[in-house]
Amino acid sequence: MKLKALIVDDEYPARQELRYALSSFDCIEIVGEATNAQEALTLIKALDYQILFLDISMPGMNGLDLGAAIQELPRQPQVIFVTAYDEYAVRAFEVNAVDYLLKPVDQARLKKAVDKVLRKFRELQAAEMVAAEETAVGAAREADVPLRIDRIPAEKYGKTVLVAEGDIVYAFTEQDYVYIKTYADKLFTRFTLKELEARLNPNIFFRTHRCYIVNLHKVKEIVPFFNGTYNLVVDDQENSEVPVSRAQAKKLRRILGF
Known part of the structure; x- marks a missing residue:
């Protein structure tokens, strides 16, 4: 390449x-x-x-x-x-x-x-190949109704678990890996953050930052930070803070009406 x-x-x-x-x-x-x-x-x-x-x-x-x-x-x-x-x-x-x-x-x-x-770029090429294959399959099976479940595969203690969307507090990248945070667990997932964003319910999950997606139903507090950014205090065991970039802060204020 x-x-x-x-x-x-x-x-x-x-x-x-x-x-x-x-x-x-x-x-x-x-x-x-x-x-x-x-x-x-x-x-x-x-x-x-x-x-x-x-x-x-x-x-x-x-x-x-x-x-x-x-x-x-x-x-x-x-x-x-x-x-x-x-x-x-x-x-x-x-x-x-x-x-x-x-x-x-x-x-x-x-x-x-x-x-x-x-x-x-390799991830992008792979995603484009998958999208092309899915398009081809979709064209061949146009009459089929796609199956969608609100579960995300993740890894815990060497096993694959299916995490319900409602249990996800936020997802984030850390050192080139993607993790799902529930109330008490931090679980590794093989999805990219972009793929997770596409799978998760857009009426509930919001991309706050290039490295974070948050479940808005799990947000407890919105704390102003600097230069028009925010930190979201979420409902997990650690009361974690999820950053909101300045660009996404405008969208968040529009969504929440403040």
Whole structure:
């Protein structure tokens, strides 16, 4: 798998340094550079880039603004922020960044970030294959009524258990794995968070953050955090807190009417 990459940085030495660091990756093909976010947005609209190495501090539109803008595009490259500033990490992940690297970039750390992008594309390809197969089966069996049960397979003590939707407090990702949290248990599931979102009842479950889905029936308190974000205190044994990104906070306020 070879990914088309775009480097966006207003400093020429920084672009050259990153280009050199990426030259050791056979999976990366650097097909463009941009000196500012507006120029980058034009290139992204014209060419199907799979990965974007993006600085934050640039004249005019900054990298975070560009990250938000590409969320509205039909084709969205995976974004890895490469910056000298550590204080924007939370905001970076609110625009679905895959990773956040600090300059000067460590080669081993860069490899981890690239590996994350590769995993995402493999998952996407696998999901597309499954979707294509399901479409083909659905066309062949158009008259059949699909069976849907409100149970999610998960693993507990080496066994597969079926967790009722009503028992799920929230689902989340942790170190590239996905878990389901019930009142007392944390259970591993082989579904991606996107797959869980598709399976769970959308009238009950809400994607609060790129890493969390919460059962709104299990929310006890809504605690303002910062920059328009919230933490949701949920009804499990630990009274866990589930973060709500700023983008999703607007949707949540509309849903709950506050």
